[in-house]
């Protein structure tokens with residue numbers, strides 16, 4: 061394990077979450093031996109258990125992962141990894157099975173997470189499964205309805221803050237650092253990313269290494285996790301290249317994209333992040349160092365898209381591809397189309413877009429769209445379908 065801030069290195073230790081020396085973000089280095097896709101058993105995240113470091117005597121799992129890789133109808137050689145098909149409807153379940161199993165195996169009884177909503181829903185479900193008490197810290201009024209409803213359903217205690225996710229996040233970091241008994245489930249916990257890296261393993265197993273992977277970026281853990289998965293496979297010779305990682309942020313919350321654009325090594329944070337894609341409404345991504353590393357080392361990039369581009373992409377995914385993804389996830393398609401226009405990617409390359417969460421997470425976003433709802437007199441239904449506009453009168 062190595063700290064990305066002060067460089068401190070230590071043997072693998074499942075109890076370590078942040079750097080014991082400086083409190084910085086830790087990286088878990090995994091070197092695979094004798095890896096072959098032919099020797100794997102089972103499905104989903106734990107199919108790759110030999111690549112996931114740590115001791116897991118008891119697994120807390122809902123059979124997460126094994127999500128569909130759907131070929132695009134519009135773009136050839138382009139696929140959607142539909143993470144909305146996970147048990148709580150987002151990719152967070154992959155990380156949560158590893159982090160909660162790790163917490164249980166390490167003897168913790170209480171867990172916590174700050175969240176824009178999906179981490180909350182997932183953490184709440186896995187905490188129930190693992191008999192753990194959970195405190196969620198949420199930005200009041202800024203969590204999409206489906207996600208808040210899930211957190212209520214799973215019985216979590218919800219602590220709301222007046223302010224953004226970034227304020228909720230700093231409260232969780234304080235709680236974790238001051239009360240050693242509370243296990244943090246946010247993605248500054250590197251064990252969570254060990255679960256999320258299986259997105260790369262599944263893609264590689266199904267279609268090999270793509271040329272580009274396009275990922276929506278918020279707190280910036282997932283883009284790194286996916287890059288880490290591909291890198292481990294590349295280093296062991298299971299794939300022949302590492303895809304370029306292309307991060308997509310919403311314009312109003314785009315510190316990583318702006319840093320890449322301006323060639324800065326350290327992002328300028330957004331004090332008041334704003335976007336309809338509430339999942340990625342984040343101004344100070346805790347994993348910015350990891351995201352920038354993944355983007356740089358893979359020769360990728362990051363770009364930002366507007367809220368209207370996100371909404372158009374969400375509709376296009378649903379109305380042309382038949383895929384229901386939430387706004388933050390749809391940012392991947394908006395970013396992909398921008399990257400094609402700017403000749404950052406070639407649409408004839410092999411591209412995978414990570415659709416991180418299900419459309420049902422955010423019913424309000426869908427209800428605001430143009431719709432074809434018509435109140436009819438049922439006696440005249442045939443005439444209405446045949447286009448007789450007077451039949452409704």
Ligand code: F0G
Nearest residue numbers: 175176178179278279280281282416417
């Ligand atoms: N897409 C969705 C649907 C998300 O919920 C998130 C993050 C991301 C993308 C970005 O992933 O943070 O690893 O860069 N949601 C977190 C949460 C912040 O609290 O649910 P990231």
